[in-house]
Amino acid sequence: MDSFGVYVHVPFCATRCGYCDFNTYTPTEVDSSHAEYLDALGRELELAAARGLPAADTVFVGGGTPSLLGADGLARVLGMVRETIGVNAGAEITTESNPESTSPAYFAGLLEAGFTRVSLGMQSASAPVLRVLERQHTPGRATAAAREALAAGFEHVNLDMIYGTPTETDDDVRRTLDAVLATGVDHVSAYSLIVEDGTRMARKIRRGELPAPEEDAYADCYELIADTLADAGYGWYEVSNWAKPGGECRHNLLYWRNRQWWGAGPGAHSFIGRERFFNVKRPERYAQLLRDGHLPVDDSETVTDAEAHTEAVMLGLRLAEGIPAGLVGEGARDVVDTHVRAGLLERGARLRLTDTGRLLADGIITDILAAE
Incomplete structure (x- = not known):
């Protein structure tokens, strides 16, 4: 697990x-x-x-x-x-x-x-x-x-x-x-x-x-x-x-790595199953809801497959271990090729940022997701 x-x-x-x-x-x-x-x-x-x-x-x-x-x-x-x-x-x-x-x-x-x-x-x-x-x-x-x-x-x-x-x-x-x-x-x-x-x-x-x-x-x-x-x-x-x-x-x-966690306390965020939710922010309201026997959740959303993919690319590419090269959609292959040629990404079984690429990580990730 x-x-x-x-x-x-x-x-x-x-x-x-x-x-x-x-x-x-x-x-x-x-x-x-x-x-x-x-x-x-x-x-x-x-x-x-x-x-x-x-x-x-x-x-x-x-x-x-x-x-x-x-x-x-x-x-x-x-x-x-x-x-x-x-x-x-x-x-x-x-x-x-x-x-x-x-x-x-x-x-x-x-x-x-x-x-x-x-x-x-x-x-x-x-x-x-x-x-x-x-x-x-x-x-x-x-x-x-x-x-x-x-x-x-x-x-x-x-x-x-x-x-x-x-x-x-x-x-x-x-x-x-x-x-x-x-x-x-x-x-x-x-x-x-x-x-x-x-x-x-x-x-x-x-x-x-x-x-x-x-x-x-x-x-x-x-x-x-x-x-x-x-x-x-x-x-x-x-x-x-x-x-x-x-x-x-x-x-x-x-x-x-997009794993699961429970966030407890005022304003804390959780990710359980396919659901993301967050607690009410004010400590007084948080305490009152719990005194009344309710979880203090303010709002929630179900993560779609597309959103899960976006997060896997966005978070995973910030890691030195990178992401599986096959995770990137076909539509972004030309963008990836461009960044590889520019020395910003290295590609093997996994796609990783180079040392130079780390300086431009947010822009590279945005380019890949936009192209997909």
């Missing part, structure tokens, strides 16, 4: 970063406590388990800021997943954590509870860049937290970077990479900044208080990151993710 995952969304943050458009709430934005959330989460997991789901091979607690629950709260979350849906032996169990809400005792508590992986939001080692992003931690706190997690006994620790922030320089990126590599973590994620409508950053750019990100600079930053990580022994396995051998995130691979 294919791997099955459980995602748990923790919708709380101490403050809101200027670039963030996730389903998160600060204390002034929501009339719901952590205790009410945990009670409601337990009810959702019980209702999910009643559908006869397989036990989880991966569990991922994201947010938001899961570390605001503390090690005890996260241990309770994991315990509820185990007692309801179930967790297989050898499962990968991850939680995201914000550096400013962690400590050596916190990491020791996570390890004792059964977590096997920690993902830390670093974003940058530059104080000016962190100020632009409105991150609360100091430049050195994320790497200190990574060392604490490793010292506690975690084998798998990820640091998240963001590149392309307005005002960021190549030297800022180099300093961040140097700081990441000095920790010895086995996984690095690097995402280009996307300025989402409705965020404070978007409003600042619109008012001229910040320069707009330079799209042309993204490729240069990506090449710098990719080359530096490759030289340090990290292999890319997805366009934005690098790991030392054995350090790949199994839960995220589950998404990219």
